[in-house]
Amino acid sequence: MNKITLLTIAIVSLALFVLPNTISMFVGQHTFEAGVQCQKCHVAEYCELYESTTIDVHKRAANNANYTTFLSVGGIEYNSSNSKIKAIDDKEWVWNGAWDGGNGTWENGSEHKLVSLDFNGDGEIGGAELCHLCHNSSLFGIEGHAVTVRVCDDDRCHGNRNHSYLGAATGMFANPANATYVVTAGYNLSRENVHQSFYLNLSNQSSTYPAGSPFGHSCGNVYGIALSRGHWTCIACHSDVGTDVTLNPHPVYNHSDANASPRRYW
Numbered sequence: 287m288n289k290i291t292l293l294t295i296a297i298v299s300l301a302l303f304v305l306p307n308t309i310s311m312f313v314g315q316h317t318f319e320a321g322v323q324c325q326k327c328h329v330a331e332y333c334e335l336y337e338s339t340t341i342d343v344h345k346r347a348a349n350n351a352n353y354t355t356f357l358s359v360g361g362i363e364y365n366s367s368n369s370k371i372k373a374i375d376d377k378e379w380v381w382n383g384a385w386d387g388g389n390g391t392w393e394n395g396s397e398h399k400l401v402s403l404d405f406n407g408d409g410e411i412g413g414a415e416l417c418h419l420c421h422n423s424s425l426f427g428i429e430g431h432a433v434t435v436r437v438c439d440d441d442r443c444h445g446n447r448n449h450s451y452l453g454a455a456t457g458m459f460a461n462p463a464n465a466t467y468v469v470t471a472g473y474n475l476s477r478e479n480v481h482q483s484f485y486l487n488l489s490n491q492s493s494t495y496p497a498g499s500p501f502g503h504s505c506g507n508v509y510g511i512a513l514s515r516g517h518w519t520c521i522a523c524h525s526d527v528g529t530d531v532t533l534n535p536h537p538v539y540n541h542s543d544a545n546a547s548p549r550r551y552w
């Protein structure tokens with residue numbers, strides 16, 4: 287074989303690897319194969335993510351295949367005494383552990399699942415693997431699109447005023463007692479909490495992200511047909527994103543009127 291032929295083969299085979307990633311840009315749709323390097327097109331989001339203070343905890347969550355499986359089957363409860371996930375469609379998924387001869391997957395009858403975001407199998411979540419935790423539609427039961435935006439106060443992440451399913455599934459995490467507040471942060475914020483109105487105010491506004499109908503149900507953090515902006519509250523306190531707040535000072539009484547009618551002052 288001469289050099290030109292070899293070179294041609296090399297270029298063509300290179301193109302085979304490169305094309306699937308870039309093609310999606312032209313057809314206006316994501317293919318989301320494992321290993322797609324999201325940062326090729328989303329470099330700003332990538333840099334922002336890897337500088338964020340919540341990076342390590344989200345990597346840990348993404349590396350927990352029990353949790354990612356729970357997400358993908360639409361879990362609403364996990365019972366650690368019998369290793370069962372109960373899903374929103376009433377299906378039950380039972381862990382068939384590899385150590386006692388099982389196959390190391392979650393089973394529902396003849397269906398088997400173990401959803402892992404560690405696509406390259408190096409035991410860690412790195413690079414673009416992490417993006418899937420919040421953007422891969424198949425994890426969130428959204429049909430029709432490969433990509434979605436799911437936000438902090440999702441039903442199966444930190445919860446919201448309507449649902450916080452992980453509150454009944456803390457047994458999937460390494461330290462269940464400590465996970466309780468982590469996975470119900472949005473729910474707690476919507477209750478008797480000094481920042482309740484901050485959160486609820488934004489929960490009553492629509493973001494630009496379509497809510498869809500995860501697993502055929504409506505999301506708890508929906509407002510109209512879109513996800514609400516409730517998660518902006520989380521981002522406001524937990525990231526370096528600046529907020530523009532206007533504080534209105536209370537009116538002050540200047541004690542000039544001895545006959546002023548009684549009322550409540552702050």
Ligand code: HEC
Binds near residue numbers: 310325326433
């Ligand atoms: C080949 C380039 C390319 C790659 C690779 C790519 N994207 Fe995109 N992505 C785009 C473009 C272009 C848009 C904007 C589409 C639009 O405005 O309609 C977009 C939009 C998005 C959105 C916003 C969707 C919305 O509803 O607003 C998300 C989230 C997203 N991409 C995540 C990802 C993730 C995660 C990966 C990796 C698994 C990825 N993208 C890989 C080009 C790419």
Ligand code: HEC
Binds near residue numbers: 332414
């Ligand atoms: C911990 C969850 C999380 C992870 C991990 C994550 N994102 Fe996002 N992403 C979000 C949230 C939340 C939003 C919506 C922010 C908002 O409301 O402005 C978002 C929005 C986006 C958008 C849409 C921006 C727009 O203009 O609408 C793109 C694109 C995107 N992310 C890409 C990525 C890529 C690429 C990665 C991996 C490098 C990634 N994200 C990882 C949570 C995440």
Ligand code: HEC
Binds near residue numbers: 481521
């Ligand atoms: C008013 C500011 C504020 C808002 C709004 C806020 N947080 Fe927090 N959050 C904090 C502070 C402060 C801590 C405690 C940090 C520490 O102990 O180091 C915390 C702790 C947490 C923790 C760790 C809990 C633990 O027990 O370790 C999680 C998870 C969390 N917040 C998620 C969220 C989510 C999700 C939202 C939005 C629904 C949110 N937070 C909104 C300020 C806020």
